[in-house]
Amino acid sequence: xxxxxCFKILEDHLxxxxxxxxxxxxxxxxxxxxxxxxxxxxxxxxxxxxxxxxKTQRSVAYIDHNMLxxxxxxxxxxxxxxxxxxxxxxxxxxxxxxxxxxxxxERFSKPGITLLGSDSHTPTSGGMGALAIGAGGLDxxxxxxxxxxxxxxxxxxxxxxSGALRPGVNAKDVILEILKKRTVKGGVGCVMxxxxxxxxxxxxxxxxxxxxxxxELGATTSxxxxxxxxxxxxxxxxxxxxxxxxxxxSDAIYDEWMDLDLSEIQPLAAMPHSPDAVKSIREIxxxxxxxxAIGSCTNSSYSxxxxxxxxxxxxxxxxEVDLVISPGSATILEMLARNxxxxxxxxAGARILESACGxxxxxxxxxxxxxxxxRTFNRNFKGRSGTMSAxxxxxxxxxxxxxxxxxxxxxxxxxxxxxxIQQPDRYPEASGGFIYPEEADFGEVVMGPNIxxxxxxxxxxxxVSGKVLIKVGDNxxxxxxxxxxxxxxxxxSNVPHLAKFSFSTIIEDFHLRAEEHGGGFIxxxxxxxxxxxxxxxxxxxxxxxxxxxLAKGFARIHRSNLINSGILPLVFVNxxxxxxxxxxxxxxxxxxxxxxERGGDVLVRNLRSGEEYEMLLEVSERExxxxxxxxxxPYLKESTK
Ligand code: MIC
Ligand code: SF4
Numbered sequence: 189x190x191x192x193x194c195f196k197i198l199e200d201h202l203x204x205x206x207x208x209x210x211x212x213x214x215x216x217x218x219x220x221x222x223x224x225x226x227x228x229x230x231x232x233x234x235x236x237x238x239x240x241x242x243k244t245q246r247s248v249a250y251i252d253h254n255m256l257x258x259x260x261x262x263x264x265x266x267x268x269x270x271x272x273x274x275x276x277x278x279x280x281x282x283x284x285x286x287x288x289x290x291x292x293x294e295r296f297s298k299p300g301i302t303l304l305g306s307d308s309h310t311p312t313s314g315g316m317g318a319l320a321i322g323a324g325g326l327d328x329x330x331x332x333x334x335x336x337x338x339x340x341x342x343x344x345x346x347x348x349x350s351g352a353l354r355p356g357v358n359a360k361d362v363i364l365e366i367l368k369k370r371t372v373k374g375g376v377g378c379v380m381x382x383x384x385x386x387x388x389x390x391x392x393x394x395x396x397x398x399x400x401x402x403x404e405l406g407a408t409t410s411x412x413x414x415x416x417x418x419x420x421x422x423x424x425x426x427x428x429x430x431x432x433x434x435x436x437x438s439d440a441i442y443d444e445w446m447d448l449d450l451s452e453i454q455p456l457a458a459m460p461h462s463p464d465a466v467k468s469i470r471e472i473x474x475x476x477x478x479x480x481a482i483g484s485c486t487n488s489s490y491s492x493x494x495x496x497x498x499x500x501x502x503x504x505x506x507x508e509v510d511l512v513i514s515p516g517s518a519t520i521l522e523m524l525a526r527n528x529x530x531x532x533x534x535x536a537g538a539r540i541l542e543s544a545c546g547x548x549x550x551x552x553x554x555x556x557x558x559x560x561x562x563r564t565f566n567r568n569f570k571g572r573s574g575t576m577s578a579x580x581x582x583x584x585x586x587x588x589x590x591x592x593x594x595x596x597x598x599x600x601x602x603x604x605x606x607x608x609i610q611q612p613d614r615y616p617e618a619s620g621g622f623i624y625p626e627e628a629d630f631g632e633v634v635m636g637p638n639i640x641x642x643x644x645x646x647x648x649x650x651x652v653s654g655k656v657l658i659k660v661g662d663n664x665x666x667x668x669x670x671x672x673x674x675x676x677x678x679x680x681s682n683v684p685h686l687a688k689f690s691f692s693t694i695i696e697d698f699h700l701r702a703e704e705h706g707g708g709f710i711x712x713x714x715x716x717x718x719x720x721x722x723x724x725x726x727x728x729x730x731x732x733x734x735x736x737x738l739a740k741g742f743a744r745i746h747r748s749n750l751i752n753s754g755i756l757p758l759v760f761v762n763x764x765x766x767x768x769x770x771x772x773x774x775x776x777x778x779x780x781x782x783x784x785e786r787g788g789d790v791l792v793r794n795l796r797s798g799e800e801y802e803m804l805l806e807v808s809e810r811e812x813x814x815x816x817x818x819x820x821x822p823y824l825k826e827s828t829k
Contacts, residue, residue, distance in 0.1 A: 243335025264636025286517030349386025375407030488516030550673030645754025707733020717746025
């Protein structure tokens with residue numbers, strides 16, 4: 189008794205360690221998912237691990253990010269992933285099948301399972317009652333090879349929902365409200381667990397929207413119980429047998445609570461350039477809009493799409509607005525095509541994009557210079573759209589579509605009183621977009637010329653020294669460390685090429701600085717490395733000779749990626765010391781191996797000022813060994829010798 193749903197699932201999957209918040213445990217992973225922009229690295233690493241067989245019950249490889257084939261690179265990556273999937277018994281979802289999180293929810297997620305994905309929005313499946321976690325690629329490769337994953341036991345925050353959303357208010361507004369209250373750091377080290385009467389009125393896909401953007405809180409994951417809504421969704425998908433009723437004990441103990449009355453939530457927007465810069469649509473006022481993009485793993489479900497289509501009936505998109513729509517999966521696209529909704533969208537003047545991430549990751553549809561772009565997505569970091577000067581607002585599909593017609597930002601509540609969408613009784617069979625292991629034709633693993641070996645760390649030296657190559661502020665994103673858009677995504681399997689663009693949202697010559705000084709340190713503020721799971725944000729610094737990152741705090745996935753790459757994540761004991769370090773200061777850490785072996789703090793000397801800073805290197809036993817070996821792969825190689 190007294191258990192949260194999160195702890196019940198953790199306990200069910202516990203292999204090693206104790207369920208005490210802050211401690212590292214090892215859990216069994218039932219399923220994994222990868223997408224293509226992180227997937228090439230995952231599969232290169234899986235090939236390096238070369239397991240006899242996979243230890244997961246189900247592993248799926250999606251192609252949804254790198255969909256523009258402006259050159260051979262993306263197509264080569266797709267074929268590489270398909271060839272490894274065939275060799276290893278992994279389900280392959282072809283390009284066009286849809287966005288990994290939406291498709292996984294439809295076809296593979298189940299209540300009570302554990303899922304590890306090489307994408308930060310993997311928690312979307314929490315809407316189904318799965319414990320779904322985003323991680324760096326190497327962790328996902330290891331989960332496939334060994335069936336396990338190491339994580340720090342989270343605190344569990346209980347968000348109690350009451351009431352019901354008013355017409356025109358979307359589950360997106362719920363998570364924006366939570367982001368407004370807790371900020372992009374507000375979930376670090378926590379799992380957000382939802383309960384209360386209010387959840388009954390939320391469909392599985394509404395819940396998935398809320399869990400999806402829990403990633404923006406920095407949370408380890410988010411989860412809803414499974415109930416009648418979950419059963420109906422699974423039955424409609426022809427997967428009724430996957431249903432299991434699951435919830436927390438009625439007297440469950442939580443570390444924190446938060447109450448939210450759904451009926452009080454207003455339509456909201458996250459303003460440029462952070463998902464927690466939230467204001468109500470009315471507060472922001474009727475600003476002129478240039479582009480509206482509806483889709484992404486946050487808001488591309490059947491009901492979101494149908495709300496958009498219903499509103500567009502008999503209307504016309506403002507002549508000054510570009511409206512682009514990407515349905516979340518081939519299944520949804522097929523349903524919209526069959527019921528006429530697609531025709532409504534097209535005749536209103538919308539552009540229909542394929543079922544993929546598309547503009548959410550800057551894969552096309554970069555807005556014009558200085559544009560205001562409303563997007564139903566989850567991230568609005570500067571430059572992510574592909575246009576540095578664009579102002580991206582994150583909104584719900586209801587706000588997006590009403591504003592697309594009005595030409596200005598508009599509160600949708602009064603326009604949705606008559607619109608009600610029924611959840612479908614039956615989804616069509618999965619499209620021909622899957623290749624199951626049974627039917628896969630395994631030949632050779634195929635590697636195109638753009639796929640380069642990934643860098644590997646080496647055993648940690650006694651003393652580490654170097655210059656501070658860059659000093660950055662709080663909440664630096666992985667989009668800053670390694671930007672991603674149509675021009676760079678094709679190089680996800682080519683770390684040397686990506687390295688030339690590291691930190692280019694902040695300075696142009698980071699890679700030149702690193703080359704000139706033979707590597708060194710990065711100085712960061714709090715929540716360093718928030719955002720995506722891309723381990724390129726560690727592999728690129730590793731390639732450029734970065735030995736350590738000194739920061740006030742780290743985002744969860746990025747911290748693990750640094751350790752997996754053999755880069756030291758050092759936290760200031762006195763955050764005020766951050767101000768005393770300047771760019772190009774020479775730093776020295778003596779006896780770092782000994783400090784690590786002792787498990788104590790680390791002293792960093794500033795050769796310019798002569799000052800010493802106490803830094804915390806808070807690591808588990810396994811992480812300590814990983815750093816000593818120079819990364820997770822070298823560590824695994826040593827420990828299995
Ligand atoms: C994102 O939304 O930032 C991405 C692109 O999906 C990333 C993965 C990547 O960088 O390839 C994520 O969220 O992990
Ligand atoms: Fe794709 Fe965007 Fe979702 Fe990332 S956030 S998985 S880029 S749709």
